[in-house]
Amino acid sequence: MKRRDFLKNTIVAIAGASVPLSALEFIDPQEVLAANPDIHWAFLINTHTCVGCGFCVKACKTENDIPFEANVSRTWVERYVFTKDDRRYIDSPKAALYGFTDSKVDLGEHLGFKDIEPENVGKAFFVPKLCNHCEAPACTQVCPVGATYKTDDGIVLIDRSWCIGCGYCVMACPFGARFFHPVHNVVDKCTFCYHRITKDLETACVNACPFGARKMCNIRDINDPITKIILNDRVGVLKDEFGTKPQAFYIGLATEVR
Template sequence: MNGRRTFLRGFLSVLLSGGAIGGILKILPSEADAREAPPKGQKWYGFGVSVDKCIGCARCMEACKNENNVPRVPFFFRTWVERYITRKNGTTTVKTIEPNAEPSPETASDKSILRSFFVPKLCNQCASPPCVQVCPVGATFQTKDGVVLVNEKTCIGCRYCIQACPYGARYLHPVTRTADKCTFCYHRISQGLLPACVEVCPTQARIFGDLNAAASPMSRFLRMNKIHVLKPGLNTEPKVYYANLDGEVR
C-alpha cells in the first residue's frame, strides 16, 4: 500500500508540474503549432502569405526561376501558385498556374462557381524537418537561423528527402541530379536582402523576416492576423504562415 501511495504521489507531481501535460499537448494538433516559440538570441527566419492579397500574377515564380537557375521546363518550381475553384456543389479543383501566362478568368455567367482564390506555396522550412532526419549523408541540413538547405556537393540523389517532404516542395534537379528546393534565397537574406519572390510581389502578399525581432514584418504579420499552417497535425513546425487561409487548402 505504501509503495502504491509513493507511486501515485510521484505520478501526480509530474502531472502538476506540467511536464506530462505539456508533452501530451505538444502531440495534439492545434493552432498553437503555428506559433512555436523560436530560439532566443539569434535570427530565426519565417515567411508569411496573405492569401487574400495574391492575384495569381506568377511574378514570384518567374523571379525565383531567374534568381536561382531553376530549370526552364514544366514541373520544376521552388515556389508555385495554386488556383482553387470551389463550386456550389461542394467540389474544389486545384491547378498550378503557369508563369508568363494570364490565369484563365472564369466568366461571370458561370453560376456554378462559389469562390476562386490563389495560394502561393513553397518549402515550409520546418523547425522539425523530416527531410533532414531521413538524409543518409547529411546533405540536407538546417542552419542556425532556421533555414533548411541542401549541399549539392554531398547529395547523392537518393530521393529520400523528396519522399519525406509532406508538402511536395522538393524535386530532383535534372542536370545536377541532386535534391533542390526553396532556400528563402539564402544567398540574398545573408546579405540583408529580401527573397526574390517577396521583392517582386506587387500586392505584398508575401512577407519575410526574423521571428525573433519584435518589429520585423513577420512579427507584425503574426500579431495582426489569424494564422494557420499547412498540415499542422504532422508536427513538423512549419515556418511558412498563412493568413486568410481557406479550409479547402491542404
C-alpha cells in the same frame, strides 16, 4: 624542490587552471549564438491579396537557375475554385509560371482543361506555396548522408556536392517542396533565397510580388511589423498534423488547402 612538492604543485596548478579554462569553453560566442540565435527567418503569405500573376514563380526560377521549361519549381501558386454546384477544382499549371490568365482549369494529362462558367463560381482564391523551412523538418531527419541540414537561423539547405540523390527527403516532405534539379541531378528546393537574405536583400519572390502577398521577417525581432502580424493576428500553417512546425505562415488559410 622535492619531487613530492613538484607533483603536489602540478596537481594544484592543473586543478586551478581548469576552472578558468573551462570558462573559456562556456563563452564560446558561436555556441552562444547557436543556442540563442537572434535571427530566425519566417515567411508570411496573405492569400487574400494574391491574384495568381505568377511573377513570384518567374522571379524565383530566374534568380535560382531553375530552367523555365522544367516542370518543377521551388515555389508555386495553386488556384482553388469552388462552384455553386458543390464541386471543387484545384490546379497549378506549370507551377503558375505564366500566371492564371483564363477560366480554364487544368485537370491533368488525361482529362485536359475544363472551362468553368464565371456565374457558377462560388468562391475562388490563390495559395502561393514554397518550402516551409520547418522547425522540426522530416527531410533533414531522413537524409542518409546529412547532405540536407538546418542552419542556426532556421533555413533548411542542401549541399549539392554531397547529395547522393536517393530521394528519401523528397518522399519525407509532406508539402511536396522538393524535386530533382534537372541540370545538377541532386535534390533541390526553396532556400528562402539564403544568398540574398543574408545580405539584407529580400527574397526574389517577395521582391517580385506586386501585391505584397509574400513577406519575410526575422521572427525573433518583435519590432518587425511582419513579426507583429504573425504574433498578433490569426495565422495558420499547412499540415500541422505532421508536427514539423512549418515556418511559413498564412493569412486566410482555408481548410481545403492541403
